[in-house]
Amino acid sequence: MSAGIGCRDLRVHAGGRELLSVPELHVASGRTLAVLGPNGAGKSTLLRALGLLSSHRVSGRIVLDGRPATRPLMRQALAAVLQRPILRRGTVADNVISGLRFRGMSRREARTEAWPWIEALGLESLVGRDARSLSIGEAQRVSITRALAAGPRVLLLDEPFSGLDSTTRADLLADLRAALTGQPTATILVTHDRQEALALAEDTALLIDGRIRQHGSTAEVLDHPSDAGTARLLGYTNLLPPALTGRAHTLVARPEHTQLVLDPSDQTDDVRGTLRRTVALGSATRVDVDTSAGALTCLHLGDVLATELPPIGSDVRVRIRHARSLTS
Numbered sequence: 527m528s529a530g531i532g533c534r535d536l537r538v539h540a541g542g543r544e545l546l547s548v549p550e551l552h553v554a555s556g557r558t559l560a561v562l563g564p565n566g567a568g569k570s571t572l573l574r575a576l577g578l579l580s581s582h583r584v585s586g587r588i589v590l591d592g593r594p595a596t597r598p599l600m601r602q603a604l605a606a607v608l609q610r611p612i613l614r615r616g617t618v619a620d621n622v623i624s625g626l627r628f629r630g631m632s633r634r635e636a637r638t639e640a641w642p643w644i645e646a647l648g649l650e651s652l653v654g655r656d657a658r659s660l661s662i663g664e665a666q667r668v669s670i671t672r673a674l675a676a677g678p679r680v681l682l683l684d685e686p687f688s689g690l691d692s693t694t695r696a697d698l699l700a701d702l703r704a705a706l707t708g709q710p711t712a713t714i715l716v717t718h719d720r721q722e723a724l725a726l727a728e729d730t731a732l733l734i735d736g737r738i739r740q741h742g743s744t745a746e747v748l749d750h751p752s753d754a755g756t757a758r759l760l761g762y763t764n765l766l767p768p769a770l771t772g773r774a775h776t777l778v779a780r781p782e783h784t785q786l787v788l789d790p791s792d793q794t795d796d797v798r799g800t801l802r803r804t805v806a807l808g809s810a811t812r813v814d815v816d817t818s819a820g821a822l823t824c825l826h827l828g829d830v831l832a833t834e835l836p837p838i839g840s841d842v843r844v845r846i847r848h849a850r851s852l853t854s
């Protein structure tokens with residue numbers, strides 16, 4: 527294997543059961559992999575095992591830059607950012623340079639080395655602030671800057687954006703992506719949010735029940751669910767079996783691609799069902815429809831006036847504007 531981090535035949539056991547089984551995975555230096563999965567899928571278990579940080583029973587090989595990974599090698603190579611930022615006492619600057627100081631650099635050298643990262647992550651105005659006075663978004667920005675300033679060969683990110691509001695999260699993701707570009711760092715982001723995968727990672731692996739179910743370029747993986755489990759994870763929550771569509775395979779569709787037909791003169795052959803409920807979501811209206819083969823969720827973007835919608839219990843037609851075919 528080339529520069530980066532990877533594993534072969536990785537298995538993790540705890541509490542008498544297998545939590546994870548990954549035959550092979552490699553993240554090359556300079557690339558970012560998102561590990562996307564639902565709660566309990568084993569994402570953190572995988573991250574900790576790869577970083578030699580696991581307290582569970584782990585078997586298999588972890589490879590770092592083409593060599594079997596050892597704890598001392600990994601300690602030198604690795605930086606990690608967790609869901610909750612853990613900052614030391616002192617200023618923001620003290621925190622950002624702490625990784626470099628730990629590696630024996632003088633304070634002055636460490637500040638010079640860290641400054642481009644402070645600029646890249648937009649922390650100039652906060653450097654003198656007491657780290658304990660920061661908001662969670664600012665604190666997470668500091669812990670990411672600290673990790674980057676240490677010049678890691680491997681960066682492990684365990685849901686670091688999940689506690690942030692959507693604007694803070696989008697800004698930090700964009701800044702981090704720009705900061706990582708051109709760096710010789712293999713980055714792994716654990717997340718349950720496909721938008722984060724899209725914003726940060728060139729590659730994505732879908733992890734469900736401790737197994738990687740799909741792996742490839744992020745755009746490809748997010749738009750090509752292979753089975754009902756991965757379809758759900760990727761937001762294709764409407765399942766349309768052949769009985770409903772007359773097609774050879776089950777189709778899956780996102781709610782935003784599924785709409786009620788509101789114009790009675792539009793007579794295209796659509797899926798038929800009964801309107802169960804409507805929910806105003808502000809910028810969109812959700813409409814739930816019961817069909818002979820299960821429920822469908824429609825999402826009408828923009829304002830749909832209540833008067834435009836048929837009454838609850840009406841027979842309705844549902845149009846699927848974009849669907850994927852499941853072959854397994």
Ligand SMILES: Nc1ncnc2c1ncn2[C@@H]1O[C@H](COP(=O)(O)OP(=O)(O)OP(=O)(O)O)[C@@H](O)[C@H]1O
Pocket residue numbers: 540541542545563564565566567568569570571572718
């Ligand atoms: N010591 C343990 N003994 C038994 N099972 C465990 C132990 N530690 C973790 N698990 C189980 O391992 C599975 C994977 O946990 P893990 O934290 O890796 O999932 P995750 O994908 O990171 O989930 P989340 O998104 O909720 O953080 C879970 O079902 C969890 O209950």
